[in-house]
Amino acid sequence: MALNVGDKIPEILGVNQDGVEVKASDYTGRKLVLYFYPKDNTPGCTAEACSLRDNFGDLRKAGYEILGASLDDEKSHKKFIEKQQLPFPLIADTDKRLIEEFGVWGEKKFMGKDYMGILRTTFLINEQGIIEKIIGPKEIKTKDHGQQILNQ
Structure with missing residues (x-):
């Protein structure tokens, strides 16, 4: 079951790069960009992360935290x-718990082959932890994703 616009995100989001548990309540009172991407250090994922990095100051000014x-x-x-x-x-x-909870695991195609993987998706979440907008795999522009969020 995938989460949709209007749904509240789960309290336990997972563990970060330092092994620290991340909770939805850590972001209460702030808007959150929660973006799911296929793999570290791949061209599209690096472009997307760097776009968010390069627009980080403006995203923060707009009230967003990024995860x-x-x-x-x-x-x-x-x-x-x-x-x-x-x-x-x-x-x-x-363990794919969060990926499956948000409904971003699905069939993909690459070079004529079908396989299962993460569907690049971004969730814009309000200050109360409610999903306000979902930017789907076909909509995301990896090189301009930070600006794309700011233009919402």
């Missing part, structure tokens, strides 16, 4: 954050 999530483990996230100088945390959802 990324993928199947990668804490060690991979730590390296990705350091290499790309990301100013926001990443959730290591190695």
Whole structure:
């Protein structure tokens, strides 16, 4: 069952790159960009993360906190954050709990092959933890994603 616009996000979101539990209540009173991406250090995911990094100041001015999530483990996230100088945390959802709860696991195609994976999706969440907008895989522009969120 996927979460939709109007739904409240779960309290326990997962564990970040430092092994610290991340909760929805950590963001109460602030808007949240929760973005799901396929894999650390891949071209599209790096472009998306760097766009969010480059627009971080403006996103914060607009009242947003940023939180990324993928199947990668804490060690991979730590390296990705350091290499790309990301100013926001990443959730290591190695058991796919959050990915499945948000409904971003599905069939993908690459070079003529079908496989299951994370569908690149961004959730814009209000100050009370309610999903206000979902930017789906076909809508996301990885290189301009930060600006895309600001233009919502």
